[in-house]
Amino acid sequence: MQEKVITFASPIFFLLIALEAFIAMRRQRHAYRVNDAINSLSLGVMSQIINVFLKLLSIGIYVWVAQHFAITTLPADQPWVWLSGLLLYDFLYYWLHRMGHMTNLLWAAHVVHHQSEHYNLSTALRQTSSGHLFGWIFYLPMALLGYPPEVFIAVGLIDLLYQFWIHTQQIGKLGWFDRVFASPSNHRVHHAVNDIYLDKNFGGILILWDRLFGTFIEEQDAHPVVFGTRKPLRSWNPFWANAEVYAAVLKDALSTRRWVDKFKIWLMPPGWQPTDLAARSAPTTFDLQRPEYNPPLRGALMWYCLAQFALGLNITTHFLLSANTAGGVSLVLYALWLLAGFWIIGGLMQQQKFFVLLEAFRIAICAAMVLSSASWFGITALTGTVQACIIAACAACLLALLLIFKTKPHGYLSY
Structure with missing residues (x-):
């Protein structure tokens, strides 16, 4: 619902x-x-x-x-x-x-x-x-x-x-x-x-x-609000956004010597460390004036990412509306393909070469599926016209990807 x-x-x-x-x-x-x-x-x-x-x-x-x-x-x-x-x-x-x-x-x-x-x-x-x-x-x-x-x-x-x-x-x-x-x-x-x-x-x-x-405070003009977290993410990777704190706490849980602390750390406030780890950690300070994370995103790359997000959003609508009737395997494969798309968009916005290759592979998988099965993840049958439109869209995406990254100056992309 x-x-x-x-x-x-x-x-x-x-x-x-x-x-x-x-x-x-x-x-x-x-x-x-x-x-x-x-x-x-x-x-x-x-x-x-x-x-x-x-x-x-x-x-x-x-x-x-x-x-x-x-x-x-x-x-x-x-x-x-x-x-x-x-x-x-x-x-x-x-x-x-x-x-x-x-x-x-x-x-x-x-x-x-x-x-x-x-x-x-x-x-x-x-x-x-x-x-x-x-x-x-x-x-x-x-x-x-x-x-x-x-x-x-x-x-x-x-x-x-x-x-x-x-x-x-x-x-x-x-x-x-x-x-x-x-x-x-x-x-x-x-x-x-x-x-x-x-x-x-x-x-x-x-x-x-x-x-x-006792947890209320009024917004005060003398203290303009600064947004974010005390440990900035500094990434557009949506998987890492979901995993970063789990990974950090798990690392501390595995590193601490006392077994009770390995479990206790999950129930303690953010930033808390067991005594043995705190003794080895350098004190950290937070700068309210820190620069924002903002790798450049302009021109054709920006429009490509916007277009792929819009496509992903609309296709997700079909996924959500089909969730109650689709088979389990089809639904999982469909979800993985969609999740990969949003992950790749994040990597493209960070201008990493690896994600260019992944994007080309994701698009090729889509075209191959439609060509070979005439269905959308085994959930919806496709007419010949719809097949042709999807394959044409895949070809257009691959061509756009080639043109955008072929013309990027040397060193523009990173691994």
Whole structure:
């Protein structure tokens, strides 16, 4: 359900992103960079692809707990059930979100949403691909209290969609609204790396939770917000964006001598190290004035990456709409091909030769599949006309790739 609603809402998201970018330009506040926006949006699309498989974990566990351990079954046709369900979900989301900043295991998933050094509506769509692995634990109270699965899914979607509009710098403070609800001003603070703002304003819809539990701070003119993370990602690789904290914590877990620390480190706050590792580590400082990560992306390469992202986005729509009827093997191969595309776009934006070869290989696989089977990943039969159009598009992509990188000056690309 969630994937389909987000799929159909995507045109509205992109319309609002375009509107925000236009307003920012009119105000001479350049809120967008093409490479950063493509990276954020790619991460969001990838999360939807992977969630097709992981939702069986989170939704399945919720349904099982509700069926076997619920103290009652609440009626799904009563408005008070929906309203109280939304309120309870938002309360539980606050604690999931807060713990997502306080424990390495949950931060490893949530960090993806904070990695962008820009703050705009594309950042709202920058989502983790591993959040469902452990996030379901926080919502089990709803299952135990008897909230039907359809209520849980719907209020979760409402909570998620609400948070889209608060990821903008184009809306200032909103008076009384800021005191009750999560708002653009309140949420800008949450994405800040300034010392004064760290680990504040976790509310999804209501900021009242932060006021109640001591994690609220108001945005202050004396401290302009700086966005990103304290350990900048400095990469457009969406797989590495999802893996970087897991890899760093795992490295420390394997390196520390005490067995208790190998497990404890996953439950400790980001930056914590066991005593033996801390003694060997050089102190690190964070520079608010650090330069942004911004490898050049211009001309034909920029347009190629934009075109491939747009194609990938539209094809992902077909993937999501086909997920419930496609065979398991076909769905996995389809997902891997799509994920490879977004990964390769990141590599091309970093101008690495290896990804040029991978892109050519990915396109060739697509053309060979369509030629040999007259179907799209064994899910949709293709007419002769559609086959010809896909093969022509593949040929055009390969030609564009050749022309773009054949004309790049020596040394422009790196390994």
